[in-house]
Amino acid sequence: MAEAQATARVGLDGVVALCGLCLLAAAPPVLEHLQADYLLPTLTRMLAYGLAAAALDLVLGYGGLVSFGHGAFLGTGAYVAGALLQHASRGTPVLAWPIMVPGSTEALVILPAAAAVAGILAFLIGAISLRTRGVHFIMITLAFAQLVYFLVLAVPEYGGTDGLMLSARWRLAGLPVRGDAPRYWIALVLLVLFLLAARRAMEARYGLALRGARQNERRLLALGYPVYAIRLLAFTASGACTGLAGALLADVAMFVSPDLLSWQRSGELIIMVVLGGQGTLIGPVVGAFTLLALEEELSALTEHWMLVLGPILLLCVLLFRRGIWGQVIGAAYPG
Amino acid sequence: MLRTPGEPVLEARGLTRRFGSLVAVSEVSLDLLPGECHAVIGPNGAGKSTLIGLIAGELVPDAGTVLLGGEDVGRLDPAARARRGLGRTFQIAELCLEFSVRRNVLLAVQPRFAGPFHFLRRAERLSQLAAHVDAALVSAGLIDRADLPAATLSHGERRQLELAVVLASRPRVLLLDEPAAGLGPSETEALANRLAALKGRFAMLLVEHDMDTVFRLADRITVLAEGRVIASGLPEDIRADRTVREAYLGEMVDA
Numbered sequence: 175m176a177e178a179q180a181t182a183r184v185g186l187d188g189v190v191a192l193c194g195l196c197l198l199a200a201a202p203p204v205l206e207h208l209q210a211d212y213l214l215p216t217l218t219r220m221l222a223y224g225l226a227a228a229a230l231d232l233v234l235g236y237g238g239l240v241s242f243g244h245g246a247f248l249g250t251g252a253y254v255a256g257a258l259l260q261h262a263s264r265g266t267p268v269l270a271w272p273i274m275v276p277g278s279t280e281a282l283v284i285l286p287a288a289a290a291v292a293g294i295l296a297f298l299i300g301a302i303s304l305r306t307r308g309v310h311f312i313m314i315t316l317a318f319a320q321l322v323y324f325l326v327l328a329v330p331e332y333g334g335t336d337g338l339m340l341s342a343r344w345r346l347a348g349l350p351v352r353g354d355a356p357r358y359w360i361a362l363v364l365l366v367l368f369l370l371a372a373r374r375a376m377e378a379r380y381g382l383a384l385r386g387a388r389q390n391e392r393r394l395l396a397l398g399y400p401v402y403a404i405r406l407l408a409f410t411a412s413g414a415c416t417g418l419a420g421a422l423l424a425d426v427a428m429f430v431s432p433d434l435l436s437w438q439r440s441g442e443l444i445i446m447v448v449l450g451g452q453g454t455l456i457g458p459v460v461g462a463f464t465l466l467a468l469e470e471e472l473s474a475l476t477e478h479w480m481l482v483l484g485p486i487l488l489l490c491v492l493l494f495r496r497g498i499w500g501q502v503i504g505a506a507y508p509g
Numbered sequence: 510m511l512r513t514p515g516e517p518v519l520e521a522r523g524l525t526r527r528f529g530s531l532v533a534v535s536e537v538s539l540d541l542l543p544g545e546c547h548a549v550i551g552p553n554g555a556g557k558s559t560l561i562g563l564i565a566g567e568l569v570p571d572a573g574t575v576l577l578g579g580e581d582v583g584r585l586d587p588a589a590r591a592r593r594g595l596g597r598t599f600q601i602a603e604l605c606l607e608f609s610v611r612r613n614v615l616l617a618v619q620p621r622f623a624g625p626f627h628f629l630r631r632a633e634r635l636s637q638l639a640a641h642v643d644a645a646l647v648s649a650g651l652i653d654r655a656d657l658p659a660a661t662l663s664h665g666e667r668r669q670l671e672l673a674v675v676l677a678s679r680p681r682v683l684l685l686d687e688p689a690a691g692l693g694p695s696e697t698e699a700l701a702n703r704l705a706a707l708k709g710r711f712a713m714l715l716v717e718h719d720m721d722t723v724f725r726l727a728d729r730i731t732v733l734a735e736g737r738v739i740a741s742g743l744p745e746d747i748r749a750d751r752t753v754r755e756a757y758l759g760e761m762v763d764a
Contacts, residue, residue, distance in 0.1 A: 374629060
């Protein structure tokens with residue numbers, strides 16, 4: 175009985191998710207037909223933020239660790255992409271010493287590099303932050319993110335507070351990426367791959383251990399689980415994938431803003447996760463689309479759009495305790 | 510089963526722990542032989558919970574150490590001690606309440622086969638795990654609740670589940686921290702029966718207030734008062750010991 179209900183629920187959320195994917199896949203041709211393809215970069219941005227929010231969900235929703243520093247990984251990914259593109263177009267090396275690192279315009283180099291650097295940063299920040307709990311964890315991740323923010327601002331070569339304008343765009347497997355549609359497809363493919371892999375891992379033995387540690391750390395320790403290592407891996411993977419999202423944002427905007435590193439951006443990512451439904455992976459993507467669409471629409475209507483957005487978010491959180499996605503599929507994600 | 514011969518599976522040596530000026534546990538030594546049930550009793554504030562915390566590794570002693578199967582584990586954290594065969598229940602059952610009953614047991618069975626760093630196959634579909642999980646649920650009498658969230662279980666059922674979880678992890682040593690706390694008379698009776706059936710298969714260190722349960726199960730009893738061991742020996746000796754009666758038993762049994 176309970177088994178049958180559980181299957182039915184999984185069925186519903188699968189069907190809705192598949193419908194969403196069909197809509198996203200149909201967007202480029204439909205928008206072109208409606209001569210509204212100027213919207214594609216906006217949608218690509220939404221996909222990238224969806225990826226970042228879903229990556230944060232690994233830590234926040236499944237791990238129960240409120241990271242207030244994911245902007246650092248988003249920005250790091252963007253700056254890595256920006257620096258590689260910038261140096262490639264100028265023909266200067268990113269790093270001359272101790273090892274020679276040339277610039278690159280190849281997406282197959284830039285994307286892994288952005289993920290790797292953000293992942294290493296997340297590993298270092300996580301290794302220290304995960305020794306703390308609760309409010310201390312929130313504050314220490316915030317502090318590290320602020321540190322990264324001011325460090326990057328202090329490098330004049332990458333634009334400081336003005337940000338970094340990019341004159342080159344990336345190529346994929348040596349071929350130029352022309353127009354907005356291919357960029358959209360790259361973002362969509364990366365997002366879908368991430369969601370599939372993460373969903374899988376969260377149902378496997380690793381995911382059960384991570385989710386179990388959120389519900390009862392003491393029990394998991396008493397069963398012999400290396401809770402710290404389990405969480406550090408989630409934090410590192412989450413940071414790496416957030417960095418990937420940052421690289422997508424840099425390419426689509428041809429601009430890297432230091433705002434990406436700011437604590438406001440970290441907060442927005444948390445809002446996306448909570449708004450969409452934490453611990454659901456797809457929910458945070460829905461949250462990202464909702465928040466960015468509201469920002470876009472409201473800022474077109476009035477200058478004081480934040481005054482309107484605040485109460486709307488408040489209502490959403492009060493009315494949809496399990497987030498928008500939890501409301502749609504009619505159940506909290508089991509554990 | 511009195512005094513099974515063999516090396517002790519668990520040994521506490523001179524454990525001392527202070528909280529500020531209060532000495533919660535003072536130079537406590539005790540051992541646990543294979544298959545033995547060793548009960549620790551004492552009035553409230555005697556240091557029983559602190560002692561359990563020190564043995565499990567949740568608290569760091571100011572002096573003394575803990576040996577598990579002859580190995581000094583005094584510097585290891587709770588998870589490392591658990592991996593060396595120390596299983597425990599808590600005063601208030603510690604469970605993953607959002608997970609189903611089955612998943613709680615699965616979490617206990619999992620580490621016996623491999624570490625947690627497996628990312629691809631759905632944990633529930635691993636047949637070698639499922640058989641052990643079902644067996645544990647059947648013997649705990651929880652198989653018909655297997656797919657309900659643990660949060661829906663009653664207090665007594667949560668205790669049953671926690672015990673099933675710990676047993677499913679196949680520990681060498683079982684630390685039971687007041688397993689009968691908060692249970693009604695019939696539930697306490699059922700618990701004592703279940704623990705009696707486990708006697709001889711696991712070495713048990715039992716901290717318990719319910720004297721009927723203690724005297725029914727224990728092969729040896731150690732009495733703590735104000736952080737010190739005031740008596741240790743066979744149940745009949747403890748029952749007859751004058752200091753123990755003054756410190757504790759007089760007000761608890763045959764009153």
